[in-house]
Amino acid sequence: MKRQIERELDRLELVMRQIKEVERERDAMLEAATDEAPEPASARLLQLRGIGPEFAGVLHAKAFFRSFGNRRQVACYAGLPPSPWQSGNMDCEQGVSKAGNKRLRTTMIQVAWLWLRHQPESELTRWYAERVQANGGRIKRVMIVALARKLLIALWQFSSTGVVPKSALLKAA
Structure with a gap:
């Protein structure tokens, strides 16, 4: 049971890292768009x-x-x-x-x-x-x-x- 909980926590951490990465990419896209035009x-x-x-x-x-x-x-x-x-x-x-x-x-x-x-x-x-x-x-x-x-x-x-x-x-x- 402990191993199963650890695997689930690992999956949760992976998903949280992926979400942060996608948010960084989104923010970079919005900033790049900001730099292109006034x-x-x-x-x-x-x-x-x-x-x-x-x-x-x-x-x-x-x-x-x-x-x-x-x-x-x-x-x-x-x-x-x-x-x-x-x-x-x-x-x-x-x-x-x-x-x-x-x-x-x-x-x-x-x-x-x-x-x-x-x-x-x-x-x-x-x-x-x-x-x-x-x-x-x-x-x-x-x-x-x-x-x-x-x-x-x-x-x-x-x-x-x-x-x-x-x-x-x-x-x-």
Whole structure:
């Protein structure tokens, strides 16, 4: 039993070392991005409340390292654009296309939930609350995907041009 516990402790120590190494690599990537430009995308993202180094690193590595021409390209890259369907008189939405980067899409949904908690006064949060309240609170999970799309576009604009999302709070310096 003692040997088994020692093996488990060894495994735990190995995992902890690996986590520290991955965090060092992430921090080095964010610092390298900081050195490349006067104020790069990842450094700007870290200024927003609710966005930490993990999310900034994923957003920088998965989306904002490339340039996009417009907001539709950003949403399509993440697989978050709406998929309308029309046939004759029928006109309905089929949800999001899911044709883009799956990790970016799931990360944006997580960021959207955190955005609601850490940015309660932002315009995006108010938009979400109004839509959910208008439908009796039944479609929270559906609307969080729509919020993720809007938030991704707002973060792209913030990281590329420096335009702060309306009523969003920045971290204290």
